[in-house]
Amino acid sequence: MIFSKIKEAFSSKINNIFKSHEDIDEIIDEIEELLILSDVGMKTTSEICNELRKDLLKEDDTSKEHVMELLKEKMINILTLEEVKEFDPKKNVILVVGVNGVGKTTSIAKISNLYKKMGNKVLLAAGDTFRAGAIEQLEIWARNVGVECVSGKDGQDPASVVFEASKKYTDEGYDTLICDTAGRLHNKKNLMDEIEKIKKTIDRNIEDIDTEVLMVIDATTGQNAVEQVKAFYDKTSVDGIILTKLDSTAKGGVVFSIINELNIPIKYIGVGEKIDDIKEFNAEEFVDSII
Numbered sequence: 001m002i003f004s005k006i007k008e009a010f011s012s013k014i015n016n017i018f019k020s021h022e023d024i025d026e027i028i029d030e031i032e033e034l035l036i037l038s039d040v041g042m043k044t045t046s047e048i049c050n051e052l053r054k055d056l057l058k059e060d061d062t063s064k065e066h067v068m069e070l071l072k073e074k075m076i077n078i079l080t081l082e083e084v085k086e087f088d089p090k091k092n093v094i095l096v097v098g099v100n101g102v103g104k105t106t107s108i109a110k111i112s113n114l115y116k117k118m119g120n121k122v123l124l125a126a127g128d129t130f131r132a133g134a135i136e137q138l139e140i141w142a143r144n145v146g147v148e149c150v151s152g153k154d155g156q157d158p159a160s161v162v163f164e165a166s167k168k169y170t171d172e173g174y175d176t177l178i179c180d181t182a183g184r185l186h187n188k189k190n191l192m193d194e195i196e197k198i199k200k201t202i203d204r205n206i207e208d209i210d211t212e213v214l215m216v217i218d219a220t221t222g223q224n225a226v227e228q229v230k231a232f233y234d235k236t237s238v239d240g241i242i243l244t245k246l247d248s249t250a251k252g253g254v255v256f257s258i259i260n261e262l263n264i265p266i267k268y269i270g271v272g273e274k275i276d277d278i279k280e281f282n283a284e285e286f287v288d289s290i291i
């Protein structure tokens with residue numbers, strides 16, 4: 001089980017709570033504290049626990065099994081967004097953005113492999129022309145996965161690399177184009193403008209295309225990850241999140257605050273460094289795997 005660390009930690013703490021308390025109010029208070037410690041965030045934790053309290057006040061059954069069943073239900077509700085924009089998988093341009101070192105390039109490799117297995121003709125664009133070695137890193141992944149990659153030179157305008165890739169996408173009938181970008185902070189105006197320029201290049205050069213912007217964040221940064229997305233979102237629209245390195249944290253609660261506070265869907269989760277270490281995010285499966 002991928003999240004066995006999180007699950008073990010959570011269930012032993014839950015057992016302790018039920019062993020040392022009988023009063024349901026006290027039990028909920030303890031659960032509240034546990035959720036905050038698990039990185040769920042204050043606001044989201046309060047929402048979950050208020051709902052739980054409301055339900056339990058009306059009922060006689062305060063057994064651990066029942067409380068846990070209700071808690072799971074509330075958690076799944078938080079993770080289920082009402083309206084999620086759909087992108088046509090056969091006509092998909094994905095622009096992958098985020099700060100340095102969060103796992104953008106690795107996630108692109110993983111997603112290109114998923115799309116290829118789905119039967120899509122996949123093209124990559126090496127839009128990180130900033131960091132030394134970034135182009136080669138993506139080219140190596142492309143070779144390993146067995147997909148094509150359009151690369152420019154170090155220091156080249158990323159929009160011009162994406163322009164080349166857009167032309168190839170149309171001329172050679174690709175289904176999926178995934179563009180890598182350099183790591184950037186939201187307060188670097190020229191770098192944020194670059195994202196808009198890349199988006200415009202795609203829109204101008206591929207007919208009827210809706211560019212999907214996926215922001216990669218690192219789960220080990222905890223609640224800071226939420227602030228990171230907020231800052232980015234202020235400057236450029238984000239359609240979905242790729243949450244990486246969930247295998248390297250014993251918490252994982254950040255998933256709840258991202259969806260609840262930002263209303264942005266998590267599309268994929270990264271659970272390791274290898275090509276298959278990625279999963280499409282599913283609320284029920286996720287909650288089942290952590291508590």
Ligand SMILES: Nc1nc2c(ncn2[C@@H]2O[C@H](COP(=O)(O)OP(=O)(O)OP(=O)(O)O)[C@@H](O)[C@H]2O)c(=O)[nH]1
Nearest residue numbers: 100101102103104105106183244245270271272273
């Ligand atoms: N454990 C773990 N490591 C990951 C995961 N995703 C990426 N990594 C590691 O994180 C490090 C950075 O990954 P990159 O894909 O190069 O990150 P990036 O965002 O492209 O970095 P820059 O291009 O430098 O901004 C590498 O060592 C990856 O192997 C994951 O889901 N789990």
Ligand SMILES: [Mg+2]
Nearest residue numbers: 104105128134
């Ligand atoms: Mg990279």
